Amino acid sequence: MILTLWRQRRRRRLRARPFPKKWLTLIQRHVVFFHRLSGSDRAELLCHIQVFLAEKRFEGCGGFVITDEVRVAIAAQACLLLLHRTTDYYPRLLTILVYPLTYMAEEKRQIGEHLWEEGTVSRLGETGRRMGSLVLSWGAVKHGAADPSDGKNVVLHEFAHQLDFENDAADGVPGLATREQQLSWAEVMKSEYASLRAADASGIPTLLDTYGATNPIEFFAVSVEAFFEQPRALRAHHPKLYAELRRYFQQDPVEFSAEENG
Numbered sequence: 037m038i039l040t041l042w043r044q045r046r047r048r049r050l051r052a053r054p055f056p057k058k059w060l061t062l063i064q065r066h067v068v069f070f071h072r073l074s075g076s077d078r079a080e081l082l083c084h085i086q087v088f089l090a091e092k093r094f095e096g097c098g099g100f101v102i103t104d105e106v107r108v109a110i111a112a113q114a115c116l117l118l119l120h121r122t123t124d125y126y127p128r129l130l131t132i133l134v135y136p137l138t139y140m141a142e143e144k145r146q147i148g149e150h151l152w153e154e155g156t157v158s159r160l161g162e163t164g165r166r167m168g169s170l171v172l173s174w175g176a177v178k179h180g181a182a183d184p185s186d187g188k189n190v191v192l193h194e195f196a197h198q199l200d201f202e203n204d205a206a207d208g209v210p211g212l213a214t215r216e217q218q219l220s221w222a223e224v225m226k227s228e229y230a231s232l233r234a235a236d237a238s239g240i241p242t243l244l245d246t247y248g249a250t251n252p253i254e255f256f257a258v259s260v261e262a263f264f265e266q267p268r269a270l271r272a273h274h275p276k277l278y279a280e281l282r283r284y285f286q287q288d289p290v291e292f293s294a295e296e297n298g
């Protein structure tokens with residue numbers, strides 16, 4: 037309780053600090069969606085970035101050097117997911133590890149009931165419920181900041197996983213306010229996930245990345261990418277999914293979308 041009060045006071049002070057000019061220039065130059073937000077959303081985003089950058093540690097990997105550009109580009113995209121809601125700033129996350137491009141990871145994948153495939157795969161990002169860290173490729177982060185409507189954004193994807201972990205389970209369900217919301221979320225996600233799996237199995241083209249057919253955890257992260265990057269298309273083709281995400285995020289990204297009308 038005392039710690040919470042102390043933390044809240046500290047965060048209030050951080051949010052009230054004048055935003056460094058140099059950081060603002062970097063955001064204006066590299067983070068395209070920033071220009072499309074309303075004035076009050078921009079102000080709220082900058083406040084969150086101050087707290088985020090004061091609380092999270094960044095580490096360069098594979099010879100990569102962390103600069104202010106790297107820190108603010110990641111923070112700005114991660115904090116978009118926090119607007120309009122009471123937030124604890126990704127409480128499970130302490131450190132963000134950044135590689136220059138893709139990085140290699142050992143992976144063991146089940147491909148049949150008793151069959152596992154092991155190997156080295158290249159990745160753009162990852163995080164886990166017990167990791168306390170989140171890994172990103174700078175190449176992918178930069179691309180995500182520069183193109184806000186191609187449906188792909190590694191920062192939004194990995195931080196969506198962190199939101200999923202906030203209620204102590206990795207299950208594709210973030211902390212929802214009411215029982216009614218949980219029930220309607222479960223119903224919508226179940227049928228949307230099933231139709232993505234069916235489309236994936238039969239090779240039908242989909243708006244959502246079929247990586248979301250892997251499991252409900254990835255389905256949530258992929259849906260978040262589409263919600264912020266291709267909201268018009270998501271609203272048109274998956275209105276119930278769009279409505280659940282809008283209710284959870286308390287945002288309507290159609291209002292600031294860079295997407296072509298579609």
Ligand SMILES: [Zn+2]
Pocket residue numbers: 193194197253254257
């Ligand atoms: Zn994922």
